[in-house]
Amino acid sequence: MLREMAEMTRRINREICIYLGRDGSVLEVVVGRHDRVNLEVWTSRRGLSRLSGVRLIHTHPGGNPSLSEMDEHTLRKLRLDALGALSTEEGRELLCVGYAAREGVKLLGPFPLAGLPHDELLDAIRAADEEVRFEVGRADGAAERAALIGCGPDGGGGESSLRELENLADTAGAETVHRVFQKRPRPDSATYIGSGLAEELAMIYQKLKVDVCIADDEITGAQARNLEAVLGVRVVDRTALILDIFAQRARSREGKLQVELAQLRYRLPRLMGAGTAMSRLGGGIGTRGPGERKLEMDRRLIRRRIFDLEEQMKEVSRQRDSQRQRVKKNEVPVAALVGYTNAGKSTLLNAMCGSDAFAEDKLFATLDPLKRRLSAGEGGEVLLVDTVGFIHKLPHSMISAFRSTLEEAKHADLLVHVVDATSPEYKHQMTVVRDVLEELGAGDKPQIIAFNKADALPSREEIEKPDVPFYFISAKRGIGLQPLADAIREALGALQREVVLEVPFAKGAVLAYLHENGKVLEETYTETGVSVRALLGGDAVKRARALLAGGAGGQSAKP
Numbered sequence: 001m002l003r004e005m006a007e008m009t010r011r012i013n014r015e016i017c018i019y020l021g022r023d024g025s026v027l028e029v030v031v032g033r034h035d036r037v038n039l040e041v042w043t044s045r046r047g048l049s050r051l052s053g054v055r056l057i058h059t060h061p062g063g064n065p066s067l068s069e070m071d072e073h074t075l076r077k078l079r080l081d082a083l084g085a086l087s088t089e090e091g092r093e094l095l096c097v098g099y100a101a102r103e104g105v106k107l108l109g110p111f112p113l114a115g116l117p118h119d120e121l122l123d124a125i126r127a128a129d130e131e132v133r134f135e136v137g138r139a140d141g142a143a144e145r146a147a148l149i150g151c152g153p154d155g156g157g158g159e160s161s162l163r164e165l166e167n168l169a170d171t172a173g174a175e176t177v178h179r180v181f182q183k184r185p186r187p188d189s190a191t192y193i194g195s196g197l198a199e200e201l202a203m204i205y206q207k208l209k210v211d212v213c214i215a216d217d218e219i220t221g222a223q224a225r226n227l228e229a230v231l232g233v234r235v236v237d238r239t240a241l242i243l244d245i246f247a248q249r250a251r252s253r254e255g256k257l258q259v260e261l262a263q264l265r266y267r268l269p270r271l272m273g274a275g276t277a278m279s280r281l282g283g284g285i286g287t288r289g290p291g292e293r294k295l296e297m298d299r300r301l302i303r304r305r306i307f308d309l310e311e312q313m314k315e316v317s318r319q320r321d322s323q324r325q326r327v328k329k330n331e332v333p334v335a336a337l338v339g340y341t342n343a344g345k346s347t348l349l350n351a352m353c354g355s356d357a358f359a360e361d362k363l364f365a366t367l368d369p370l371k372r373r374l375s376a377g378e379g380g381e382v383l384l385v386d387t388v389g390f391i392h393k394l395p396h397s398m399i400s401a402f403r404s405t406l407e408e409a410k411h412a413d414l415l416v417h418v419v420d421a422t423s424p425e426y427k428h429q430m431t432v433v434r435d436v437l438e439e440l441g442a443g444d445k446p447q448i449i450a451f452n453k454a455d456a457l458p459s460r461e462e463i464e465k466p467d468v469p470f471y472f473i474s475a476k477r478g479i480g481l482q483p484l485a486d487a488i489r490e491a492l493g494a495l496q497r498e499v500v501l502e503v504p505f506a507k508g509a510v511l512a513y514l515h516e517n518g519k520v521l522e523e524t525y526t527e528t529g530v531s532v533r534a535l536l537g538g539d540a541v542k543r544a545r546a547l548l549a550g551g552a553g554g555q556s557a558k559p
């Protein structure tokens with residue numbers, strides 16, 4: 001067979017690649033180009049830490065009989081029993097064989113075809129099979145090596161989106177080794193980026209030993225499969241990456257339920273047919289579930305699990321609702337900190353409430369809503385709630401999966417929109433946040449904007465002034481927090497503010513108005529009229545003042 005392979009390679013000047021099972025049967029034949037071959041992935045049903053039970057022999061057109069660096073990478077990545085490289089120079093055919101050993105890859109040969117040490121080779125493989133254990137995840141235990149691809153029209157912010165994707169990859173624990181953005185009006189329906197570019201990338205990825213390719217947009221299952229076939233590496237998209245981060249970070253029961261649900265809903269339409277086992281190879285981005293639960297289930301099981309999770313979520317939602325009702329009854333106003341991921345929401349919550357929410361220079365540090373009492377300032381009790389950060393290209397399926405967390409924003413009385421003012425993308429990020437709030441039905445809540453990280457901001461003049469109240473703060477350095485806290489209290493108070501109004505006897509109608517439209521707490525009779533302490537909504541205060549000011553003998557009211 002080796003002679004035939006050499007002969008054929010000389011004729012077509014292309015690599016030929018044959019996969020063999022342990023019984024010697026041919027599992028697959030692949031013909032590549034002159035200088036490379038697309039390595040299909042074969043995994044038998046053995047554990048991911050064991051040798052795969054597959055041997056691969058391929059030809060090197062020309063006279064090089066040894067294993068290339070790429071060959072060795074392939075050997076470990078596919079956990080092959082052995083990988084043979086056959087040099088095909090006529091009359092001088094030589095076979096070199098590599099196999100996995102505990103200390104890395106061992107090489108035997110090159111041997112002339114007439115003198116192959118069959119027994120020695122088989123013994124070596126048998127020994128390796130006993131002792132070699134691969135780390136699940138990456139064969140060599142290092143960080144996953146990621147390559148990023150994105151495409152879109154010129155000037156569509158694709159580059160900065162790709163930078164953010166790199167940040168996300170970093171958060172997920174992967175190292176970005178390659179990045180490419182292709183300008184095109186719209187993604188290719190079959191391969192997302194152009195197929196020509198994909199073929200070029202395949203070469204580069206092999207050289208750079210890329211483990212996973214991440215697309216900056218949500219792609220279809222078919223696009224992912226087509227790309228995998230060309231690129232020869234696992235392909236995931238932005239959504240899978242975000243879900244992976246969520247999976248690593250979810251702590252509370254509710255957070256875990258939400259993440260698992262979102263992951264399964266994302267996976268269901270993307271399940272691959274049997275045999276394409278690429279996504280099962282090792283661990284890494286897109287394969288982790290909450291608590292490192294492996295996401296390997298078939299369709300039927302997934303459907304059942306989704307149903308289970310939905311039922312559990314309903315229960316959690318009910319509990320959360322009744323909790324909210326209790327808070328409402330106590331009339332404790334709630335302000336929700338919302339904003340783009342990494343804006344500094346958790347840091348602000350900690351600074352303003354003297355608490356210790358988890359804050360980190362990573363994206364999506366916070367997954368679970370956290371409520372704390374606002375400590376600074378006078379007046380009634382106010383609750384602040386931290387929320388999950390928003391991000392652009394957040395797919396709709398995820399918004400619905402995280403609805404119960406995001407609903408904290410919807411049920412809050414006031415939104416404090418925290419903005420990382422030092423981000424070159426701050427305007428775009430603000431738009432994203434507004435859009436998500438809109439989608440949640442919280443678009444018209446009263447808002448205060450907190451431009452955060454003012455300590456690291458070169459010039460406040462550069463920041464475009466919004467048309468809602470705004471404050472420059474530094475959550476980390478504790479700058480400008482008191483004015484912000486006051487503003488929060490005041491804005492919340494406007495909803496049901498305690499005011500004292502001096503109502504002259506001549507304006508008896510105002511008294512009636514206060515009783516009807518607010519909650520009168522105390523009435524004290526003075527020489528000229530009644531001093532009323534009452535809880536009033538913002539509009540009611542305005543109206544009462546107007547009534548007091550209007551007409552003869554009007555006396556100004558003191559708030």
Ligand SMILES: Nc1nc2c(ncn2[C@@H]2O[C@H](COP(=O)(O)OP(=O)(O)OP(=O)(O)O)[C@@H](O)[C@H]2O)c(=O)[nH]1
Pocket residue numbers: 339340341342343344345346347348358359360361362363364365366367387388389390452453454455456473474475476477
């Ligand atoms: N320079 C500076 N850095 C800040 C400030 N506030 C927060 N940071 C940093 O910004 C990073 C993100 O802070 P977090 O509070 O985790 O941000 P978050 O909005 O809660 O992020 P997610 O939970 O991931 O959505 C951390 O490294 C903080 O130390 C600030 O006022 N100035």
Ligand SMILES: [Mg+2]
Pocket residue numbers: 345346347358359364365366386387
């Ligand atoms: Mg946070």
